[in-house]
Amino acid sequence: MSRVFFATWEAPPLTISVHAVRLVAETSAGPAVFSHDFGPGLTVVRGSNTSGKSLLVQSILYALGLDDLFATRQGTLTRAMSIDVDTAEGTLPVIRSFVELQFAIPADGPILTVRRYVNPGESGSPHLIHVWPMAALTESVPLSDRGVGTDYYVNRKGAATGSAGFHPYLADLLGWQLPSVATYDGVQRPLYVQIILGVCYVDQKRGWGGIVPQVPTKYGIVEPLRRAVEFVLDLDFLRRQSERRDIDDRLNAILTREEYVRGRLDSAARSRGGRIILPPLPNTRSRSLKGAMAGVVLDEVARVQVMTDDHWESLDEAIESLEQQRQRRAIAAVEATSPTVGEDGFNLREAEDALRLAESRLQQVSARLTVLNESDSFLEMQLGALGRRLDATEDEKRRYGQLQTLANLGSQLAESTLSDGDCPTCHQSLIGIEAIEGNAMSVEETNHVLTQENVTVLGLIEQAESAIASSEVKRTVWMRQMAELRGEIRALKSDLTSAFGSPSIAEIQRAVTEETRLSTLQQLMVQTIEDVHEWQQLRGETAEALIARFALGSSELSNDDKIKMEQWEIHFRALLEDFEFVSANPQRVSISEEMKPVVDGYDISFQGSASDGIRLRWAYLLSLWQRTMPPAGLHPGLLIMDEPGQQGVEASALEGLYRRCADLGLAHGQLFLTTSESREQLEEWLGDRPFNYIEIDQGRLLHLS
Amino acid sequence: LNQVEGNAPPGGHTYDRGTGIINPEVMFQQYRSVLRVNERVAWRIPVLVLVVSKFRGQRASVANLHLMIWAMKSAVTRALISAWWEGRQPADLATIRTDPHLEVTLGLAAAEDLVAIGRTGRVELTERGKEFAALIDGDSELMSIEKDLLRELAPLNESSILRHMGGASIDY
Numbered sequence: 001m002s003r004v005f006f007a008t009w010e011a012p013p014l015t016i017s018v019h020a021v022r023l024v025a026e027t028s029a030g031p032a033v034f035s036h037d038f039g040p041g042l043t044v045v046r047g048s049n050t051s052g053k054s055l056l057v058q059s060i061l062y063a064l065g066l067d068d069l070f071a072t073r074q075g076t077l078t079r080a081m082s083i084d085v086d087t088a089e090g091t092l093p094v095i096r097s098f099v100e101l102q103f104a105i106p107a108d109g110p111i112l113t114v115r116r117y118v119n120p121g122e123s124g125s126p127h128l129i130h131v132w133p134m135a136a137l138t139e140s141v142p143l144s145d146r147g148v149g150t151d152y153y154v155n156r157k158g159a160a161t162g163s164a165g166f167h168p169y170l171a172d173l174l175g176w177q178l179p180s181v182a183t184y185d186g187v188q189r190p191l192y193v194q195i196i197l198g199v200c201y202v203d204q205k206r207g208w209g210g211i212v213p214q215v216p217t218k219y220g221i222v223e224p225l226r227r228a229v230e231f232v233l234d235l236d237f238l239r240r241q242s243e244r245r246d247i248d249d250r251l252n253a254i255l256t257r258e259e260y261v262r263g264r265l266d267s268a269a270r271s272r273g274g275r276i277i278l279p280p281l282p283n284t285r286s287r288s289l290k291g292a293m294a295g296v297v298l299d300e301v302a303r304v305q306v307m308t309d310d311h312w313e314s315l316d317e318a319i320e321s322l323e324q325q326r327q328r329r330a331i332a333a334v335e336a337t338s339p340t341v342g343e344d345g346f347n348l349r350e351a352e353d354a355l356r357l358a359e360s361r362l363q364q365v366s367a368r369l370t371v372l373n374e375s376d377s378f379l380e381m382q383l384g385a386l387g388r389r390l391d392a393t394e395d396e397k398r399r400y401g402q403l404q405t406l407a408n409l410g411s412q413l414a415e416s417t418l419s420d421g422d423c424p425t426c427h428q429s430l431i432g433i434e435a436i437e438g439n440a441m442s443v444e445e446t447n448h449v450l451t452q453e454n455v456t457v458l459g460l461i462e463q464a465e466s467a468i469a470s471s472e473v474k475r476t477v478w479m480r481q482m483a484e485l486r487g488e489i490r491a492l493k494s495d496l497t498s499a500f501g502s503p504s505i506a507e508i509q510r511a512v513t514e515e516t517r518l519s520t521l522q523q524l525m526v527q528t529i530e531d532v533h534e535w536q537q538l539r540g541e542t543a544e545a546l547i548a549r550f551a552l553g554s555s556e557l558s559n560d561d562k563i564k565m566e567q568w569e570i571h572f573r574a575l576l577e578d579f580e581f582v583s584a585n586p587q588r589v590s591i592s593e594e595m596k597p598v599v600d601g602y603d604i605s606f607q608g609s610a611s612d613g614i615r616l617r618w619a620y621l622l623s624l625w626q627r628t629m630p631p632a633g634l635h636p637g638l639l640i641m642d643e644p645g646q647q648g649v650e651a652s653a654l655e656g657l658y659r660r661c662a663d664l665g666l667a668h669g670q671l672f673l674t675t676s677e678s679r680e681q682l683e684e685w686l687g688d689r690p691f692n693y694i695e696i697d698q699g700r701l702l703h704l705s
Numbered sequence: 706l707n708q709v710e711g712n713a714p715p716g717g718h719t720y721d722r723g724t725g726i727i728n729p730e731v732m733f734q735q736y737r738s739v740l741r742v743n744e745r746v747a748w749r750i751p752v753l754v755l756v757v758s759k760f761r762g763q764r765a766s767v768a769n770l771h772l773m774i775w776a777m778k779s780a781v782t783r784a785l786i787s788a789w790w791e792g793r794q795p796a797d798l799a800t801i802r803t804d805p806h807l808e809v810t811l812g813l814a815a816a817e818d819l820v821a822i823g824r825t826g827r828v829e830l831t832e833r834g835k836e837f838a839a840l841i842d843g844d845s846e847l848m849s850i851e852k853d854l855l856r857e858l859a860p861l862n863e864s865s866i867l868r869h870m871g872g873a874s875i876d877y
């Protein structure tokens with residue numbers, strides 16, 4: 001037994017091979033120790049109740065930082081390893097204790113020895129795992145000769161994903177790429193190693209309670225068992241889901257940024273009397289790529305427009321036109337042709353006409369502004385009414401949504417009226433009672449109508465809000481125009497009453513207005529040019545992410561996945577037959593997408609015998625192990641079943657289990673079973689099948705050395 | 706306005722090759738109306754049971770049930786009764802409201818043995834009614850807005866309603 005045996009054994013690649021374990025509890029009378037070397041295949045740990053069988057198998061998990069699989073409120077390991085230990089010299093307090101484990105990944109790969117403290121005494125930490133790259137246990141290398149080693153963390157914030165975490169290190173050794181999975185707090189996290197290894201261990205106390213393996217739920221991962229089984233089965237589905245979530249995260253980040261950039265562009269444009277015309281974004285909610293890209297032309301560019309007089313023109317054109325005017329004014333100044341009052345160039349009639357025109361335009365703009373304000377008040381009123389309508393339909397929808405719950409609650413108490421919709425006395429339909437016209441829609445139809453009504457009202461609200469937003473821009477522009485016109489009127493009046501020879505104030509006023517406008521528009525250009533560019537990029541990135549998401553295909557199991565599931569089911573059913581499962585025809589038992597056993601598609605809410613529940617668990621774990629050993633799957637090759645002979649399961653079924661475990665153990669990795677059956681009984685069951693045997697002496701695991 | 710059912714497809718027609726006459730199939734279809742949830746017996750009975758369960762002794766007069774069940778009707782009625790209750794708006798005879806379907810609801814609930822009419826003429830919950838009320842109370846999400854309003858108005862009894870509403874309820 002031990003290393004030599006492992007070296008010649010053809011273990012599947014990338015599985016854990018446990019070589020040896022050593023438990024040490026230091027006391028005032030010296031260390032109480034248990035150490036043992038393990039071989040491949042089946043190992044049976046035999047001992048009486050409370051002798052320490054569970055302590056031994058849990059120590060293997062503890063050394064690997066997997067105490068979540070068995071930890072109880074009382075502590076991570078038994079009193080013997082943490083508080084006081086029973087020895088030949090009586091019960092002695094534990095000063096310091098640790099577990100050491102020697103293993104290799106893969107079986108013929110580099111050998112590692114780890115030490116983890118249980119009771120760290122005055123130094124050390126139970127959250128640290130010390131790793132030495134050597135066979136320190138089978139070759140009895142003392143601590144002083146092991147060198148420094150490397151420390152990794154467990155059960156600490158960041159230990160599950162950070163580079164100093166022991167589990168990322170373990171996952172790396174196993175060649176695992178941990179997928180991102182959904183959590184209840186809405187963020188994506190890598191699937192924890194502790195959750196995956198939940199399919200490798202059945203706890204004696206609570207593990208045999210259900211019909212599926214118990215995996216830790218404390219990490220908030222949605223459907224942890226399903227994710228763990230999908231992972232060891234190496235389903236495309238999980239990989240695709242993970243990729244899909246990564247893409248969705250990226251899409252969310254892009255869309256958040258897009259919203260921010262759009263908002264910045266919008267407010268910059270609005271504050272200067274402009275608007276942004278953005279081509280449509282790909283529709284991220286569409287179910288097909290064609291639908292998502294409908295109406296999207298990626299070459300189409302975002303445009304900034306400003307209102308000049310009564311029409312929208314592009315920002316470039318508006319700036320160009322103002323610059324041309326400035327140029328004309330400059331040339332005129334150089335040629336000294338700027339008119340002064342009373343000179344030949346100054347035409348009194350023209351000035352009077354200009355004044356009349358400006359006054360008339362002021363009146364027009366003022367009238368438009370009044371109409372706009374009236375229309376806005378109407379829109380605000382409409383928005384208020386729509387808001388109230390929305391509240392009312394949502395309230396109605398909420399109540400309709402609760403009708404079924406109320407009917408279910410009252411089905412035993414008021415069956416006729418609440419469940420059947422009939423009068424309890426005459427058993428006629430209540431339809432004529434509820435509505436006078438007696439032709440009302442059903443609850444489902446009404447729900448549908450209310451949903452549609454909600455959509456309509458939301459659409460109207462959106463339209464009204466967009467109309468109000470667009471009128472804000474118009475208001476800004478027209479108010480600016482009114483200010484400019486008032487300035488022009490003042491200047492023209494001043495010119496008409498000025499002394500001959502003085503410079504035209506109207507001309508100066510116009511020049512100042514145009515300069516101010518040019519400067520404003522140039523600022524708008526500077527402010528928006530980069531944002532427009534970024535927005536274009538974000539739009540392109542949205543399209544790329546959507547194309548990548550649709551390229552992943554459907555969110556269902558792939559054909560390969562289905563084949564894997566079917567093969568697992570074949571193994572599962574064969575084992576159910578072997579273990580004499582009688583609660584249902586084993587050939588009608590299958591595994592649902594939630595990775596739970598079902599009969600004819602219905603969950604097995606276990607109504608059969610408790611011992612059939614145990615048989616179901618054995619078959620589930622062993623068949624999963626059988627189907628998912630590398631390279632076919634990603635099972636780590638280790639299975640520990642603590643006291644599988646629960647619930648008075650018959651000896652014949654136990655015999656079947658032991659034989660299967662011995663056969664599968666040698667072919668697939670290492671399997672540990674604990675039992676209180678006698679050695680003779682085990683030998684009778686197992687016949688000439690090889691197995692490793694550990695007998696716990698004198699009813700206790702640890703002995704003073 | 707009655708729906709005519711026949712073999713012809715809706716809006717279809719028959720064509721007589723001999724005469725060349727097209728006989729259009731005329732179809733009348735009646736659109737069914739949307740029933741407000743307040744008119745549904747399946748909603749009204751739970752509301753009645755819930756309201757009675759919040760009255761002292763789980764019994765209430767018909768007049769007060771008219772007022773309270775009307776108050777449950779919509780956001781507007783809920784806001785109105787709150788305003789009256791807190792004295793922000795005067796509650797007087799002009800503001801009295803009744804629930805036109807209460808009589809039918811009471812009849813059905815009594816037939817289902819959820820409520821009974823006591824010796825004083827008040828509506829009281831039977832054992833089944835109390836059980837139903839407890840089930841509704843047990844689910845905090847269910848009828849939560851209605852429960853919130855009743856909590857706001859608690860304690861509900863004849864004298865508190867008289868005090869807050871200034872006698873503005875109908876005496877039957």
